[in-house]
Amino acid sequence: DDWHLHALDLEIDRTTQVGTANHAYIDFMSVPILYTPWMNFSLNSERKSGFLSPSYGSTVNSGAEFSLPYYWNIAPNRDATITPRFMTRRGMELKTELRYLDPKYAGIVNLEVLPNDQLANLDRSFMSLKHQHNLGRGWTGALTLERASDDNYFRDLSTNIGVTSQINLLRDGMLSHAGAYQGMNWNFSARSQSYQTLQDPLAPVTTPYRRTQMLLNGARTVNWSGNNLGPGAVLALNSELVNFSHSGLVVGAPSPLPNARRFDLYPSVSLPLTPLYGYIIPKIGLHSTSYSFDNSTTTQPDINRTLPIFSVDSGLYFERETNLFGSDYQQTLEPRLFYVRVPYRDQSPIPVFDSGDIGFGIPQIFSENRFAGVDRIGDANQVTLGARSRFFEETGIERLRGTLAQRYYLSLPQVTLPGGIPPARKYSDVLASIGGRITNALTLDSLWQYDPQLKQTGNFSLTGRYLPAAGNILNVSYRYTPATLIAPVGIKQIDASAQWPLTGRWNGMARWNHSILDSKNLETLAGLEYNAGCWAFRAVVHSFATTTSQHSDSIFFQLELNGMGTIGSNPLDVLKRNIYGYTQTTQIANENNLTEPH
Secondary structure (H helix, E strand, O other): OOEEEEEEEEEEEOOOOEEEEEEEEEEEOOEEEEEEEEEEEEOOOOOOOEEOOOEEEEEOOOEEEEEOOEEEEEEOOEEEEEEEEEEOOOEEEEEEEEEEEOOOEEEEEEEEEEEEEOOOOEEEEEEEEEEEEEEEOOEEEEEEEEEEOOOOHHHHHOOOHHHHOOOEEEEEEEEEEEEEEOOEEEEEEEEEEEEEEOOOOOOOOOOOOEEEEEEEEEEEEEOOOOOOOOOOEEEEEEEEEEEEEOOOOOOOOOOOOOOEEEEEEEEEEEOOEOOOOEEEEEEEEEEEEEEEEOOOOOOOOOEEEEEEEEEEEEEEOEEEEEEEOOEEEEEEEEEEEEEEEEOOOOOOOOOOOOOEEOOOOHHHHOOOOOEEOOOOOOOEEEEEEEEEEEEEOOOOOEEEEEEEEEEEEOOOOOOOOOOOOOOOOOEOOEEEEEEEEOOOOEEEEEEEEEEOOOOEEEEEEEEEEEEEEOOEEEEEEEEEEOOOOOOOOOEEEEEEEEEEEEEOOEEEEEEEEEEOOOOEEEEEEEEEEEEOOOEEEEEEEEEEEOOOOOEEEEEEEEEEEOOOEEEEOOOHHHHHHHOOOOOOHHHHHHHOOOOOOO
């Protein structure tokens, strides 16, 4: 027996299903590791108030740490976790998490307070609220509030790159309604959205606009008798009214950003024709946008822009039985043609409030607008040709798929984002995608953007995942994005992670995320896990970049006693985030019905 729970006296109350122990301690390998003068515990799965397992750890930023969480079971639908966290370099921090759940609303509140940080010499805090509410009759509400005391709060006090890399803390309130009226399905929403921007002094960014927005979208299908080719015409209406205001930091602009009100209206009609062998969907719409500017922030006159949009999306379905590598498959061939016509309008006087490049992938190349948002509506007289082929087993599993697509400009587009350059040739780069579940254990996915004129690669990504069994996982990905005028810094990164049995009861975990262009590690992790059946031990070293010149290093040690809890710093969240498919070895043992003496 490797560990025991000892108590001077132990009382078991079967009526209340609670056990109580006085002067209790746990020994591990005959060494006492934890003592408590009094403890009680539940005999079933019901929640109860009490102290949770303490955690220990060490980081470069905060020194040695000790946390002792207290769980408060306030009510069946409410609870709180209060965690004092002592850091040798900074002092005592108090973290509180409150959760509530009712039939019509739910939410979570987090509050962290560190008075008089001994290293930074200032009071520090963080608060967040996330609330959702069902108001009835199709009405719902949501509220998100986040606030940090200073720009470096997460970089100094968090060990999670997903948190430390946060730049904009959201403050968002939304009211929405969904329902039917006059034969149309309507969706309405009103929201106010702003951000607290946490700045890196070596790489400051422009703060986002504050947005007050109203959306109204509707759709209706008009049916007619005797139609066997589709459901009928679809009438749609998308509208938006949004107010933009800006009062924060502006980087790279000679003057303050303008405040404005934007109204956008886009009614459209489409006619989906969907026989069994394919589809054709003609669509026509009128996109109208007006801008009213605040004269106190700009001398820009008001702007109105109206653009007709016509598109036809079409495709065919072909199938055949085939044999590949000695196995029988059903192969599909799915050619697709997508045409868009949008006349040119000079949009250079329109500021860019919330629009950007939509990117260049398979879904984007078949879209009406090559920009995200409505501040830019791309002029278009273009055809996109593509084809997809898929291989299916009899069970329906897609083993392999390949897609090829290219856009052809019947007239060269001219609309760009500020600083952008319009295409100078009659065709786009070629997009190719190959992927699938190659075997039951191996999954591959790739996307290749190729310039046939310059004979060079644009964007490229390759991801492979090998998972022969729980606890045996290998992930590898490579990503390349060249530098452009708009994004002068390119990307060339490799990311590999794994969890694998080493020998006997030992398992290894690792991740390496490396920027080849900078010769810099963005995030690294190495760990060992030992599973003895009735207990498990984990040791993890984790490092990640927090700014362009700083990084955070952490060490985790955790002892898990099956049926009792854990002792030490918890690395499980870090492991699950860094290693896709990570599984605790204790869970693997339970799945395989492994039993060990206790």
